[in-house]
Structure formats: structure tokens, C-alpha cells
Amino acid sequence: MPNVRPSRRTESFTESVIREMTRLAMEHDAINLAQGFPDFPAPEEVKQAAKDAIDADLNQYPITWGEPELRGAIAAHYERRYGMHVDPLAQLCVTCGSTEAMIASLLGVIDPGDEVVIFEPYYENYGPDTILSGAVPRYVSLRAPDWTFDEMELANAFGPRTRGIVLNTPNNPTGKVFTREELEQIAALCQKWDVIAFTDEIYEHIVYDGAQHVPIATVPGMEDRTVTISALSKTYAVTGWRVGWAIAPPALVPGIRKVHDFLAVGAPTPLQHAGATALNLPDTYYARMAEEYADRRELMMKTLWDHGFEAQPPRGAYYVMAGISHLGLGDDTQTAEHLTREIGVAVVPGSSFFSDPSLGHALVRFSFCKKLETLEEAARRLEKLRT
Ligand code: GLN
Numbered sequence: 001m002p003n004v005r006p007s008r009r010t011e012s013f014t015e016s017v018i019r020e021m022t023r024l025a026m027e028h029d030a031i032n033l034a035q036g037f038p039d040f041p042a043p044e045e046v047k048q049a050a051k052d053a054i055d056a057d058l059n060q061y062p063i064t065w066g067e068p069e070l071r072g073a074i075a076a077h078y079e080r081r082y083g084m085h086v087d088p089l090a091q092l093c094v095t096c097g098s099t100e101a102m103i104a105s106l107l108g109v110i111d112p113g114d115e116v117v118i119f120e121p122y123y124e125n126y127g128p129d130t131i132l133s134g135a136v137p138r139y140v141s142l143r144a145p146d147w148t149f150d151e152m153e154l155a156n157a158f159g160p161r162t163r164g165i166v167l168n169t170p171n172n173p174t175g176k177v178f179t180r181e182e183l184e185q186i187a188a189l190c191q192k193w194d195v196i197a198f199t200d201e202i203y204e205h206i207v208y209d210g211a212q213h214v215p216i217a218t219v220p221g222m223e224d225r226t227v228t229i230s231a232l233s234k235t236y237a238v239t240g241w242r243v244g245w246a247i248a249p250p251a252l253v254p255g256i257r258k259v260h261d262f263l264a265v266g267a268p269t270p271l272q273h274a275g276a277t278a279l280n281l282p283d284t285y286y287a288r289m290a291e292e293y294a295d296r297r298e299l300m301m302k303t304l305w306d307h308g309f310e311a312q313p314p315r316g317a318y319y320v321m322a323g324i325s326h327l328g329l330g331d332d333t334q335t336a337e338h339l340t341r342e343i344g345v346a347v348v349p350g351s352s353f354f355s356d357p358s359l360g361h362a363l364v365r366f367s368f369c370k371k372l373e374t375l376e377e378a379a380r381r382l383e384k385l386r387t
Contacts, residue, residue: 199216343381
């Protein structure tokens with residue numbers, strides 16, 4: 001018998017449930033409120049810039065850690081938006097989305113056996129990311145309904161073996177936006193234990209009710225111990241372009257760049273050039289986008305509340321964790337499958353976001369990064385729950 005089996009390192013994690021729900025949604029022609037990608041178009045000028053870049057024959061390998069034009073635009077964006085100084089030569093690595101940025105950063109910085117603190121529920125990729133980088137996860141609970149954490153529990157998760165903390169603000173799947181005070185508590189622990197923060201800020205521009213996104217890299221003492229990750233995907237509705245970045249202290253960058261180079265060589269060249277155009281859009285773009293998301297959130301919450309789901313409006317990002325016990329359709333996986341197959345609305349089972357799946361058995365995640373008419377159609381389909 002030939003020795004045909006996947007590597008042991010891949011045995012301890014399963015395929016992505018989020019991506020699996022998209023497949024199931026397509027099979028059943030369900031509205032996909034599972035995987036978080038927009039169904040509305042990217043800005044016209046950004047699409048045009050991509051076409052122009054292809055026409056200008058910018059179709060070969062990029063500089064592995066990012067085209068200078070895009071790195072310059074990213075640095076200028078952070079300076080303008082957050083007063084954060086980023087050296088585009090020494091501190092940036094452009095990646096294939098924030099997904100690659102996170103795993104390349106962990107692989108480039110963490111040694112096997114190092115402990116990494118993770119708030120849970122968490123975006124499911126962080127599980128395999130830690131396994132592949134050999135990190136030992138230490139989970140800290142975010143508690144519903146407002147997803148706060150216990151200061152003591154957080155402090156107890158840190159120790160001499162802690163090398164990193166994975167942060168995601170605005171948060172997927174809870175919609176939590178970490179406050180400055182919370183970030184200062186985290187920063188104090190990072191300094192006490194000499195820990196690096198890996199912060200996924202891909203929803204940075206999607207906040208509600210006057211919530212402010214604070215990059216932890218701007219909290220005093222964190223500028224030289226933070227890897228800040230974001231991407232074009234969510235801000236400009238181009239999740240399929242796979243252009244993201246990691247901003248890191250110069251001492252950490254070589255590790256991240258090497259992993260990125262040997263995994264991907266580079267992110268798509270013409271789309272990096274279009275990314276520079278995107279990052280230079282005027283402030284009015286971000287204001288309008290946030291308003292449109294607020295309308296989507298309102299409709300999503302109304303629909304959920306109309307059907308008795310226990311759920312709080314998120315303060316950021318575009319997901320809602322909703323309680324499903326009242327439906328009597330079984331656990332989260334059974335409910336998600338029923339909603340997809342019978343109702344025609346796909347969602348993600350809550351257990352996908354917990355280290356202990358039982359913690360998510362009474363929850364599903366709805367994502368609402370969709371046109372209002374798509375959300376209206378989802379609302380119509382959910383009416384079937386009444387019968
Ligand atoms: N972040 C999105 C989600 O949580 C999807 C990301 C992905 O599937 N790569 O649904």
C-alpha cells in the first residue's frame with residue numbers, strides 16, 4: 001500500500017466550516033449569510049484602477065513584500081487615519097489577504113511551544129493558525145451579551161511562556177469593538193510579560209453608534225510590539241482579490257517576509273496597484289460605507305428580533321451571534337443546516353468559533369454584508385419559520 005495520507009500536522013484541524021457553509025448555500029440556492037463577503041460591487045474607481053494596471057502590463061511578480069506604490073499608500077493611510085507612523089521600507093509586508101498576513105506573522109514570529117492568548121469566541125482561522133505555528137493557545141472568554149472579558153481571567157492567561165496575543169477588533173464573530181481602556185489593560189500585560197500583539201483589524205472602518213476603532217499599535221508602549229493586520233477585502237468589497245498586509249516592528253519583519261515569500265511570492269500585482277487607488281479614496285467614502293452598513297445592521301436586527309432570536313446589535317464588523325434555542329431545531333449545526341436547506345438562508349454554526357464546541361451549540365452567526373434587497377429576501381424566507 002502506498003503511504004498516501006495527509007501530513008500529521010493537518011490532522012488536528014478540520015476544514016473551514018464557514019467555507020463549507022458557502023458550498024452548502026450554493027447547493028441549496030440559499031442566501032449566503034454565512035461567509036462574510038459583500039454581494040454589492042466594489043467602488044468604480046477601484047475596479048477601473050485594476051483594469052488600468054492590467055492594461056499597463058503590470059502582470060508579473062510583484063516585489064515580494066509589496067509594490068512600493070501600495071506600501072506608500074498604506075503608510076500614508078495609517079498616518080492620516082490614526083497618526084501611526086509606518087516605515088514602508090522596513091515595516092510592511094503585503095500579503096494574500098489578512099488570512100495570509102496572520103498565519104505568516106505567527107509562523108514568522110512564534111516558536112513551537114510558545115503560548116498565545118486568544119479571546120473566544122474567535123474567527124475560526126486562528127485555530128489552525130496556532131496549530132500550524134506550533135503555538136499553545138490559551139483562551140480567554142468574551143462574555144455575552146456585551147462580550148466583555150474578566151480582567152483576572154486575562155491576567156491569569158499570561159505567564160513566562162506567553163509570546164503572543166491574537167486580537168481582533170472590531171471583532172468577528174461578536175461585533176465587539178475593544179475600548180481604549182480594554183486595550184490599555186491588554187497593553188500592560190503585553191509589556192509585563194514581553195508579549196507581541198497580533199491584531200487583525202480588517203473591520204477597522206465598519207463601526208456603529210459612534211464607536212471608535214483604536215489600533216492597539218497606537219497605545220503607548222505597543223508601537224514596537226504589535227503586528228497590525230488588515231486588508232482591502234472588507235473595506236473596499238474585494239474579498240476575492242486577496243490583498244492584505246502586516247505592519248510590524250522592523251525586527252520582526254524579516255521573519256514574516258520570508259514566510260510570505262516562500263508561501264506566496266507575492267499578492268496579485270495589478271490588484272496591489274488598484275489597492276493604492278483604494279487607500280487614497282476620500283474620507284467621504286468611509287463615511288458613506290459606515291452609513292450603509294448601519295442600514296444593513298438595522299434591517300438584520302429587526303429581522304432577527306421579529307423571529308425571536310436573542311441577539312445584540314454589534315458595535316462593529318458585520319456579524320451577529322444569535323441564540324437559537326427558541327427555534328427547537330436542534331443544536332447549532334442542525335439549525336444551520338435546516339436554515340440553509342429548508343428556509344434558504346445559510347448561517348454559520350456557533351461552535352465554529354469556540355475551542356470547546358459545546359459553548360456554541362445554542363448560537364449561529366448571521367453576516368449582513370449584503371444589499372438591502374438581499375437582506376429583505378432573507379427576511380421573507382425566514383417568515384417560513386412561523387409555520
Ligand atoms: N471573514 C469572513 C467570515 O468570517 C470570511 C473569511 C474567509 O472565509 N476567508 O465569514
